[in-house]
Amino acid sequence: MKKIINQPDQVVDQMLDGLSFAYDSIVMRLPQTTVIARKYQKNGKVGLVSGGGSGHEPSHAGFVGRGMLSAAVCGQVFTSPTPDQILEGIKAADEGAGVFLIIKNYTGDVLNFEMAKDLAELEDITVDFIVVDDDIAVEDSTFTTGRRGVAGTVFMHKILGSAAEAGASLEEIKRLANQVNEQLFSIGLALSPATNPEVGKPGFELGDKEIEFGIGIHGEPGYRREALQPSHELAEEFVTKLKKEAGWQAGDRLALLVNGMGATPLMEQFVFMNDVKQLLVDQEQLELSFIKVGDYMTAIDMAGLSLTLLKLTDERWLDHLNSAVDVIGW
Amino acid sequence: MKKIINQPDQVVDQMLDGLSFAYDSIVMRLPQTTVIARKYQKNGKVGLVSGGGSGHEPSHAGFVGRGMLSAAVCGQVFTSPTPDQILEGIKAADEGAGVFLIIKNYTGDVLNFEMAKDLAELEDITVDFIVVDDDIAVEDSTFTTGRRGVAGTVFMHKILGSAAEAGASLEEIKRLANQVNEQLFSIGLALSPATNPEVGKPGFELGDKEIEFGIGIHGEPGYRREALQPSHELAEEFVTKLKKEAGWQAGDRLALLVNGMGATPLMEQFVFMNDVKQLLVDQEQLELSFIKVGDYMTAIDMAGLSLTLLKLTDERWLDHLNSAVDVIGW
Amino acid sequence: MATIEQWLEALLHFCEEIPQHKDQLNQLDSAIGDGDHGSNMTRGVQAVKDKLDTSSYSELTDLFKDIGMTLVSKVGGASGPLYGSAFISMAKTATESSDPTALMAAGLEGIKKRGRAEPGEKTMIDVWQPLVDKLHAGQLTQEAVSEAFQNTKEMKASKGRASYLGDRSIGHLDPGAQSSAYLFDCLMKAGVLNE
Amino acid sequence: MATIEQWLEALLHFCEEIPQHKDQLNQLDSAIGDGDHGSNMTRGVQAVKDKLDTSSYSELTDLFKDIGMTLVSKVGGASGPLYGSAFISMAKTATESSDPTALMAAGLEGIKKRGRAEPGEKTMIDVWQPLVDKLHAGQLTQEAVSEAFQNTKEMKASKGRASYLGDRSIGHLDPGAQSSAYLFDCLMKAGVLNE
Ligand SMILES: Nc1ncnc2c1ncn2[C@@H]1O[C@H](COP(=O)(O)OP(=O)(O)O)[C@@H](O)[C@H]1O
Ligand SMILES: Nc1ncnc2c1ncn2[C@@H]1O[C@H](COP(=O)(O)OP(=O)(O)O)[C@@H](O)[C@H]1O
Ligand SMILES: [Mg+2]
Ligand SMILES: [Mg+2]
Numbered sequence A, B: 001m002k003k004i005i006n007q008p009d010q011v012v013d014q015m016l017d018g019l020s021f022a023y024d025s026i027v028m029r030l031p032q033t034t035v036i037a038r039k040y041q042k043n044g045k046v047g048l049v050s051g052g053g054s055g056h057e058p059s060h061a062g063f064v065g066r067g068m069l070s071a072a073v074c075g076q077v078f079t080s081p082t083p084d085q086i087l088e089g090i091k092a093a094d095e096g097a098g099v100f101l102i103i104k105n106y107t108g109d110v111l112n113f114e115m116a117k118d119l120a121e122l123e124d125i126t127v128d129f130i131v132v133d134d135d136i137a138v139e140d141s142t143f144t145t146g147r148r149g150v151a152g153t154v155f156m157h158k159i160l161g162s163a164a165e166a167g168a169s170l171e172e173i174k175r176l177a178n179q180v181n182e183q184l185f186s187i188g189l190a191l192s193p194a195t196n197p198e199v200g201k202p203g204f205e206l207g208d209k210e211i212e213f214g215i216g217i218h219g220e221p222g223y224r225r226e227a228l229q230p231s232h233e234l235a236e237e238f239v240t241k242l243k244k245e246a247g248w249q250a251g252d253r254l255a256l257l258v259n260g261m262g263a264t265p266l267m268e269q270f271v272f273m274n275d276v277k278q279l280l281v282d283q284e285q286l287e288l289s290f291i292k293v294g295d296y297m298t299a300i301d302m303a304g305l306s307l308t309l310l311k312l313t314d315e316r317w318l319d320h321l322n323s324a325v326d327v328i329g330w
Numbered sequence C, D: 001m002a003t004i005e006q007w008l009e010a011l012l013h014f015c016e017e018i019p020q021h022k023d024q025l026n027q028l029d030s031a032i033g034d035g036d037h038g039s040n041m042t043r044g045v046q047a048v049k050d051k052l053d054t055s056s057y058s059e060l061t062d063l064f065k066d067i068g069m070t071l072v073s074k075v076g077g078a079s080g081p082l083y084g085s086a087f088i089s090m091a092k093t094a095t096e097s098s099d100p101t102a103l104m105a106a107g108l109e110g111i112k113k114r115g116r117a118e119p120g121e122k123t124m125i126d127v128w129q130p131l132v133d134k135l136h137a138g139q140l141t142q143e144a145v146s147e148a149f150q151n152t153k154e155m156k157a158s159k160g161r162a163s164y165l166g167d168r169s170i171g172h173l174d175p176g177a178q179s180s181a182y183l184f185d186c187l188m189k190a191g192v193l194n195e
């Protein structure tokens, strides 16, 4: 393991100190916690809290600030934060109009955020939540844990953040969250695995010329291993899979996120973007109304990328995506 | 070589298409060129043009837009662009008040930009330039090529971009550029080399536990190879070297850039930031008035980072660093 | 009926066993999860040990509550709320009963409720459920513990991270089942649960 | 005095030689630069070849100017402007003289002026300068070409990327000197320059 760190078990603590010091005009670390909260005048709006295991930087602390999250609760690397920490995040986010939790669909995250909700309600804070499950690599079924929450969560942060900033109520945010979640579809691939510093070795092995389709953001293996292909073939695999799940018609409007997994240069992300464009715009005749390319939801040092589509079934979502924010990573 | 690309010799072309499509509200690719220019109403201000070889994304196209660059001229990977392309960039940037070139100190860049300046002057465009040379890893001497231009160039873009936006004249920009360049100091290290897609193999070899101090942003080897050390020792090496070159006194104000080289996760960059903070703030008693952490001037897929200091000898530079921009990568 | 000293001895032993098997638990979790179950549990039991070393207990309910809260706030992941809920549920039952079988049954219910899971889904429940059944029948044995744990191998996961693997989860032992097996072992060794 | 056909033959030959030595030139450049000199020059001479194949020339000055402009706009890096300046400078001189020695001397001046470099700095100038000197003395030989090129090995670079290496540049041949040696070889083979 080759990493610029000190003791592996100090990584999250030191990272949060580094981040909150560097961007102290936007965020602060709540003392004695792993919560990054925004510096912002409270004014009776709905607070938004997200979080999860660390290792997805700039998620989630990088999206804390005006127009996006009120607080991010950062667990150990790839490990859900605990309810007491989430409770601190909820308290920091509370402006009196209720707090909304953006949870990615992992058993650990769901259980810990649920317990935190219970604790918060004991302190008379109204809490509601969405469980984001955009990863179509995993088969969905009511008999299983269902789809994972991955990079699409960042669009959820942005849209809900903008709505909250505009003064939406907790119920309105909940409804919006459900609607967005239904139109959110992601899929990823890896060229190399991630190495959790506390584990010290890669989460899986890939041959020199192998890639893995359908990986998660914690080094979970995916659905198929293959020889490396040109970018346009990778794009084709993704678009085919997404079309099957999302369904669309010529003229539909989409928001799109090409997301690097942490060790993939922007050069490759933009080449891939160009191939995606050819498929979605030139061939499928879709309208890409909003696009982001870059590292938004990473898996530490994994090389690879994911593609997220949001079907813009509501015109206002585009305004929410475009509205101004003051955060580190958007 | 494991990369998400198509034909290696098409990388720059496809990357620029992907970038300009994704961010078409901010930039456009000038037809038949490798120039990314901003979409912006011309209004008689000084135009700023930067560029160089590709492979440093988000530099330089990611800094084109309101408040920063007017155009970025993108060469082949790690290869200076040619004078005819630079001339197109200059023409696109020209609003009638002259065009200022931000050149990194490499023989190729200097020669090609100089030739472009000659060509532009034949077309009656007044052109001036700065050669940025912030890399203290290379010994400076009037008898050699001198220091390289590296990540500090991004601060140059930001400060000059803000000044130009505010209406500074070509002479004022030139003076400002010289002043900033004198106070700009950078140094980098690598954990792994970069692989130019057209070359197909890494620029140098590093052992499993080796790092290299003083690398350039094109896979140039550095000044010393050592065993991997904890982050705080790496920070110490950098701070010692920077102090020797930059010199400072307790209370001095600095702008700081922790820059990832392309494959280094933000996790590591923030841990490193925390160690730098302890040395510069807690120990050296400096005031870090402006900080950025992230990938700004990369070397494709190199793992490593660099540290840039700008001594804020003029109060107004801070305002320039803080002013609003509309670009992809700041 | 087990004394509080026996419970303490068993649980302190558990706090030593888990760190010793940290790598093994991480490895089991690498195969079908994210490789951190050993690290998560170790972080938790070390905090539990600190808590137990600096506290004294006369009531089982207080002991279980402290353990549950400590696990909830230190482990994280899926296993933190699950083990935490087990002990918090045991703490509630301990106000009425000190019967080990009733207490372990309460623990099982806590896990099932929190995890919304049933036996056969390849989780820690597949150790807890059969062993609580054995306890009720007065037939708990060392072999029953390892048998329950081994049975998770051929199951297909439908809860937790392993469920993402679908059929590919078959053939691997469940890490949470292994840590639970250690818990039952410790409870038997200290005589809290009898063969 | 060489005919324009001889110049054309030599230069077309150069356009074939460079791509054949692309990897070698890249390798030389990897050792002390950024490994692209072969790729850069190949990109350039392929464009030159396209240009020459689709044009016809009656004046040396037109030939040199086209080659110079093509190299400048296709090669990039340091070598593009340098080779480009050499040919543009030759084009200027060709309006007055068709003496190969005078033309090559003009090329050398173009490089020195553009690159602000002198002999001994471990660049292509260390091939051009001694060979132009030999031309003036009427003593150009194949051996002189390879001797000049080999002499760059023990030089310490003070211009171009290799200068970043300081003393560590010693012991490596200069890639630009190699590509220039190929140019002189081609000019000699076609009889433009005589032994
Ligand atoms: N819904 C559930 N009900 C019961 N046990 C579960 C459930 N989900 C996961 N588990 C248990 O948790 C274990 C994984 O714990 P751990 O690795 O610490 O958490 P995470 O999966 O968040 O990394 C699994 O091996 C399984 O025994
Ligand atoms: N200032 C200079 N004067 C003359 N020749 C130079 C100078 N700088 C570099 N060169 C030549 O250019 C060659 C490198 O060319 P190339 O690799 O194509 O460009 P770059 O260094 O930009 O990658 C060197 O080997 C050297 O011969
Ligand atoms: Mg985990
Ligand atoms: Mg080059």
Ligand SMILES: [Mg+2]
Residues within 6 Å of the ligand: C029, C033, C034, C035, C036, C037, C077
């Ligand atoms: Mg786990």
Ligand SMILES: [Mg+2]
Residues within 6 Å of the ligand: D029, D033, D034, D035, D036, D037, D077
């Ligand atoms: Mg080169």
